[in-house]
Amino acid sequence: MEIYWETRIIRGFSDLEYRGNFRTMKIKSVRGTHDLLPEATQLWQEIEAAARHNFGLYGYAELRTPIFEETELFARSIGAATDIVQKEMYTFADSKGKTFSLRPEGTASVVRAFIEHGLHHDGGIHRLYYIGPMFRHERPQKGRYRQFHQIGVEVLGSDHPALEAEVIEMLHRFFEHLEVEGLELLVNSVGCTNCRPAYIQLLREQLNTQASDWCSQCRQRAETNPLRVLDCKTPDCQPLIEKLPTIEEHLCEECRRHFSRFRNYLDLQQVPYRVDPRLVRGLDYYVRTTFEMVSDRLGPTQNAVVGGGRYDGLVEILGGPATRGFGFALGIERLVTVMGERPNKSQSVAPDLFLGFLDDASFEECIQLASHLRGEGIHAYLDFQGRSLKAQMRLANRLGSRFTCVVGEEEMTSGRFPLKRMEDGHLVTVTREEISVQVKS
Numbered sequence: 001m002e003i004y005w006e007t008r009i010i011r012g013f014s015d016l017e018y019r020g021n022f023r024t025m026k027i028k029s030v031r032g033t034h035d036l037l038p039e040a041t042q043l044w045q046e047i048e049a050a051a052r053h054n055f056g057l058y059g060y061a062e063l064r065t066p067i068f069e070e071t072e073l074f075a076r077s078i079g080a081a082t083d084i085v086q087k088e089m090y091t092f093a094d095s096k097g098k099t100f101s102l103r104p105e106g107t108a109s110v111v112r113a114f115i116e117h118g119l120h121h122d123g124g125i126h127r128l129y130y131i132g133p134m135f136r137h138e139r140p141q142k143g144r145y146r147q148f149h150q151i152g153v154e155v156l157g158s159d160h161p162a163l164e165a166e167v168i169e170m171l172h173r174f175f176e177h178l179e180v181e182g183l184e185l186l187v188n189s190v191g192c193t194n195c196r197p198a199y200i201q202l203l204r205e206q207l208n209t210q211a212s213d214w215c216s217q218c219r220q221r222a223e224t225n226p227l228r229v230l231d232c233k234t235p236d237c238q239p240l241i242e243k244l245p246t247i248e249e250h251l252c253e254e255c256r257r258h259f260s261r262f263r264n265y266l267d268l269q270q271v272p273y274r275v276d277p278r279l280v281r282g283l284d285y286y287v288r289t290t291f292e293m294v295s296d297r298l299g300p301t302q303n304a305v306v307g308g309g310r311y312d313g314l315v316e317i318l319g320g321p322a323t324r325g326f327g328f329a330l331g332i333e334r335l336v337t338v339m340g341e342r343p344n345k346s347q348s349v350a351p352d353l354f355l356g357f358l359d360d361a362s363f364e365e366c367i368q369l370a371s372h373l374r375g376e377g378i379h380a381y382l383d384f385q386g387r388s389l390k391a392q393m394r395l396a397n398r399l400g401s402r403f404t405c406v407v408g409e410e411e412m413t414s415g416r417f418p419l420k421r422m423e424d425g426h427l428v429t430v431t432r433e434e435i436s437v438q439v440k441s
């Protein structure tokens with residue numbers, strides 16, 4: 001595929017002409033994507049480490065799937081008629097005419113892998129998580145990216161409401177670990193294939209009786225997906241939505257019981273929540289428990305950091321055996337926005353020991369010394385820009401090195417090295433072997 005692309009751009013130019021013509025153009029990152037410079041990456045690593053640690057405590061294991069799949073996978077799982085599949089996927093064909101798409105979300109790939117590798121054969125519960133980029137061709141706006149990143153969890157093989165509450169408690173622990181504050185948990189039940197159709201029919205009737213009062217999108221939703229009317233953000237629709245019947249009043253006995261047990265387990269784990277009867281999912285295979293965690297730091301419309309719920313039909317839709325599923329996806333960019341500016345906790349950039357040298361011979365000694373110390377787990381640093389000793393020491397200060405050691409002819413012959421603690425200027429003379437002990441103490 002790259003070869004096609006390359007020849008299309010370059011065709012007609014010799015290599016030299018090509019470089020000559022385009023040399024002055026600055027190449028920038030693609031619209032809707034962003035770089036993470038080292039300082040920002042530190043926070044991302046912290047977030048990822050917190051996920052790995054806390055999810056691990058609950059028995060979750062990481063799954064890594066490819067970032068592109070056959071388009072058919074998303075058309076079947078997300079729905080061929082959805083905006084995501086119709087307008088937002090990056091889709092391309094290979095030379096044989098097969099169509100692939102960059103993944104717009106993670107669940108479809110996880111379920112595909114679950115089926116493909118026969119994970120269901122043991123009949124147990126599978127606790128999986130993923131971390132990685134997703135791609136959607138949306139109009140770029142604040143907080144929306146075309147390459148965005150998610151941490152997601154899928155637990156397959158059980159419909160126990162306690163498992164749902166456990167997943168949410170796990171999220172709480174994760175956010176606590178990261179000291180994220182001000183998140184509100186919203187929960188709802190979206191019913192099941194037994195009770196939802198009647199509710200949707202009722203919604204549709206109500207929408208049609210006063211059709212002219214609703215926004216044009218809602219009028220359209222009345223036909224295609226009446227449930228989505230409930231989360232319309234148009235101000236004019238708000239008082240109308242308030243008057244609509246809620247799904248809670250129309251849940252079947254089993255759904256009602258499931259929802260009440262789920263909330264009991266949340267109470268048991270002392271996880272605070274609010275029931276939001278307007279919280280819905282657009283896709284048919286979502287059933288029963290649904291939830292979001294929202295922050296007022298994200299503005300009124302796109303305020304969810306996490307969204308998730310139960311999907312009991314998805315594994316079957318993708319050709320696997322009937323399997324219960326529950327999961328969530330968390331937007332890392334949104335989480336970073338909610339976390340705001342943080343003092344830089346990590347000191348990993350500051351060296352433990354700065355090695356100064358006087359001449360070529362001591363430079364070589366320092367190279368060997370640095371190699372030895374790194375083997376001992378010490379962050380050793382030396383200058384490669386030909387600075388004078390004085391300038392080297394200035395650099396050591398600027399980097400915030402904890403110790404310095406200047407190596408010259410005398411140190412090399414005697415095998416004794418002066419180790420200076422920068423904090424208070426305390427100086428000790430030690431052997432080569434003792435350096436790491438001193439620096440670590």
Ligand SMILES: [Zn+2]
Nearest residue numbers: 192195252255
């Ligand atoms: Zn039901």
Ligand SMILES: [Zn+2]
Nearest residue numbers: 215218232237
């Ligand atoms: Zn509306």
